Amino acid sequence: MMTTQRRHLIAGFALCSLLAAAPLSSLAQQAEADIPPQIMTRLSGLSAAQLDFLRGFQPLRVIPTREKLNQELDRRTPEQIEQFVSDMMMAVEAMAFRPGVDMAEIPLNPEASRFNSFKVVTPEILNEYLREPGPFSVHRYIHQWGGIPTFAGALVAADQADLIAGDVEVAIVGIPQSMSSGSRDARNAPEAVRSMHVLGTHDVYSMVDPLAVLNVVDYGDISVDRMSVHRGVQHVYERIMEISETGAVPFVVGGDHSLMYPTVKAVHDIDAGDPLTVVHFGANYNAEPTRAHLLSDRDAVYRLISEAVVDGSNVIQVGLRGSQATPQSFQWLREQGVKYHTMAEVERHGWDVVAERVIDEARSATDRVYISLDVSVLDPAQLTAAGRAAPGGLTVRELAPLLRRLCAETQIAGFEIMDLAPMLDLSYVSAMNANYMMNACLSGVAMRKMGLDDENYLDPLTVDHGQN
Known part of the structure; x- marks a missing residue:
C-alpha cells in the first residue's frame, strides 16, 4: 500500500514535469548522459532497467535539468536513491496515456439536433430585410x-x-x-x-x-x-x-x-x-x-x-x-x-x-x-x-x-x-x-x-x- 509521503512525492514529481514541459527532441538530445563517478558508486542496488532510465531522457519529464537530477542523486543514500528512482519511474508511467482506461477523445452526441448550430450562417433568403x-x-x-x-x-x-x-x-x-x-x-x-x-x-x-x-x-x-x-x-x-x-x-x-x-x-x-x-x-x-x-x-x-x-x-x-x-x-x-x-x-x-x-x-x-x-x-x-x-x-x-x-x-x-x-x-x-x-x-x-x-x-x- 502506497504511503501518504510517497503519494505526495509522486504528485510533486508530476508538477515538476508540467513546469519542465520540454520538447521531446530536445530532451532526447540529452539521453545517454554520463553519470558522475561519485554518484555511480551508490547505484549498485539499481537494476539494469533503472540505470537505463537514469541515463535516458525520461527523468527530465520529472526533474527540470540533468544538473538538478545529479544534485538530487548526490544528496541521497543508496537506499534513498533506489526509492527515488523507483518513484520517478512510477511518476513517468502514471503521466502517460493508458489505452482502454483514459479517454482518447471527448465524446460528443451525434444525435443532437443542433450539433452544428453554432456555425450555421443564416441563408440570405431568411434575412428579414433584403438589401x-x-x-x-x-x-x-x-x-x-x-x-x-x-x-x-x-x-x-x-x-x-x-x-x-x-x-x-x-x-x-x-x-x-x-x-x-x-x-x-x-x-x-x-x-x-x-x-x-x-x-x-x-x-x-x-x-x-x-x-x-x-x-x-x-x-x-x-x-x-x-x-x-x-x-x-x-x-x-x-x-x-x-x-x-x-x-x-x-x-x-x-x-x-x-x-x-x-x-x-x-x-x-x-x-x-x-x-x-x-x-x-x-x-x-x-x-x-x-x-x-x-x-x-x-x-x-x-x-x-x-x-x-x-x-x-x-x-x-x-x-x-x-x-x-x-x-x-x-x-x-x-x-x-x-x-x-x-x-x-x-x-x-x-x-x-x-x-x-x-x-x-x-x-x-x-x-x-x-x-x-x-x-x-x-x-x-x-x-x-x-x-x-x-x-x-x-x-x-x-x-x-x-x-x-x-x-x-x-x-x-x-x-x-x-x-x-x-x-x-x-x-x-x-x-x-x-x-x-x-x-x-x-x-x-x-x-x-x-x-x-x-x-x-x-x-x-x-x-x-x-x-x-
Missing part, C-alpha cells in the same frame, strides 16, 4: 457616442459580398473564445474592445487619420463552440479566409491564443506560394508540444511550425519571459530558426536596439507579415487583464511605436490581438490600451497606403515646435 450588398451603419447620429458599439465606430459588414461591394481594406472581427490555459474571460474581449474608444482615432505621431484613409468595417464575431477549441478551428479558418480572399486585411480580436493556429493558417493558405512572416508578441513562447490537448494557447506556435504552415526561420518572437520556457525550449526554438527576443535581451542591450533588430528581421524575411499580439507582452502594470500575465514586460510607450513601424514599413497580411481577459480589470485601462495597440498598427497600414513608409516616419509638426 444590396455593401457595408452599412447601425448608428443613428452623425457623431455617435452611444447606441450599438462597433469596432472603431466603423460601418458593419455581414458577409463576403459586403466586403467586396464596399472595397473593404481592413475587416475587424471578434472571436469570443476562452477555452485555453489562461484566465478564461477572453470570450468577453471583443465586446469590451468594441465598447472602448481609441481604436480608429487620429494618430498624433504621424498625423494620419486611419479611418479617413482606409475602408474599415466591423465584420461581427466568428462563432465558436464554447465547450471545445477543436470544434471551432475549421470554422474560424474558413471565416478568416473569407476575409483575406477579398484582399481585405483581417484584424482579429480574440479570444485566447489557440486561435493563432487557424488564423495564421488561413492567411498563409490564401497565397501558399508566398511565404508568411509571423511576428509573435507575448510573454510566453507558446511552443509546448507535450500537453494532452493537441491545440491550446500553449502550443499554437509549435503546431504552425511542426506542420510547416510557417517556416521557423520566418517566425519572430518578442517579449518572452514566461517561466514555463526552459533551456530546452530555447534550444528547440534555435533549431527551428526562430528569431526570439526575450526581456533578458532587452535588459542587456536596451529596447531601442532590440526593436531595430525586430524591424530589420521583419523587413528582410518575406513580403507578407502577420502580427500576432498577445496582450501579455505588456507589463501587468500597463495592462492587467492578460490571460497569462508575467511581470517585467514592455510598456505601451515601447510597444506602440514598434507596431506602427512594422505596419507601415512591411506589407501587413493580418493582425490579431489575443488573450485579453476583461474580468481581470474593472477599470477601462486594459481595453483602452488594447485598442491603442490596434490603432498603432491601423495607422501604420494607412501610412503605408499614403506612401509614408520611410524608416520611423514621424510628422515634422509633432517632433519639433519650430521655435528656435
Whole structure:
C-alpha cells in the first residue's frame, strides 16, 4: 500500500514535469548522459532497467535539468536513491496515456439536433430585410457616442459580398473564445474592445487619420463552440479566409491564443506560394508540444511550425519571459530558426536596439507579415487583464511605436490581438490600451497606403515646435 509521503512525492514529481514541459527532441538530445563517478558508486542496488532510465531522457519529464537530477542523486543514500528512482519511474508511467482506461477523445452526441448550430450562417433568403450588398451603419447620429458599439465606430459588414461591394481594406472581427490555459474571460474581449474608444482615432505621431484613409468595417464575431477549441478551428479558418480572399486585411480580436493556429493558417493558405512572416508578441513562447490537448494557447506556435504552415526561420518572437520556457525550449526554438527576443535581451542591450533588430528581421524575411499580439507582452502594470500575465514586460510607450513601424514599413497580411481577459480589470485601462495597440498598427497600414513608409516616419509638426 502506497504511503501518504510517497503519494505526495509522486504528485510533486508530476508538477515538476508540467513546469519542465520540454520538447521531446530536445530532451532526447540529452539521453545517454554520463553519470558522475561519485554518484555511480551508490547505484549498485539499481537494476539494469533503472540505470537505463537514469541515463535516458525520461527523468527530465520529472526533474527540470540533468544538473538538478545529479544534485538530487548526490544528496541521497543508496537506499534513498533506489526509492527515488523507483518513484520517478512510477511518476513517468502514471503521466502517460493508458489505452482502454483514459479517454482518447471527448465524446460528443451525434444525435443532437443542433450539433452544428453554432456555425450555421443564416441563408440570405431568411434575412428579414433584403438589401444590396455593401457595408452599412447601425448608428443613428452623425457623431455617435452611444447606441450599438462597433469596432472603431466603423460601418458593419455581414458577409463576403459586403466586403467586396464596399472595397473593404481592413475587416475587424471578434472571436469570443476562452477555452485555453489562461484566465478564461477572453470570450468577453471583443465586446469590451468594441465598447472602448481609441481604436480608429487620429494618430498624433504621424498625423494620419486611419479611418479617413482606409475602408474599415466591423465584420461581427466568428462563432465558436464554447465547450471545445477543436470544434471551432475549421470554422474560424474558413471565416478568416473569407476575409483575406477579398484582399481585405483581417484584424482579429480574440479570444485566447489557440486561435493563432487557424488564423495564421488561413492567411498563409490564401497565397501558399508566398511565404508568411509571423511576428509573435507575448510573454510566453507558446511552443509546448507535450500537453494532452493537441491545440491550446500553449502550443499554437509549435503546431504552425511542426506542420510547416510557417517556416521557423520566418517566425519572430518578442517579449518572452514566461517561466514555463526552459533551456530546452530555447534550444528547440534555435533549431527551428526562430528569431526570439526575450526581456533578458532587452535588459542587456536596451529596447531601442532590440526593436531595430525586430524591424530589420521583419523587413528582410518575406513580403507578407502577420502580427500576432498577445496582450501579455505588456507589463501587468500597463495592462492587467492578460490571460497569462508575467511581470517585467514592455510598456505601451515601447510597444506602440514598434507596431506602427512594422505596419507601415512591411506589407501587413493580418493582425490579431489575443488573450485579453476583461474580468481581470474593472477599470477601462486594459481595453483602452488594447485598442491603442490596434490603432498603432491601423495607422501604420494607412501610412503605408499614403506612401509614408520611410524608416520611423514621424510628422515634422509633432517632433519639433519650430521655435528656435
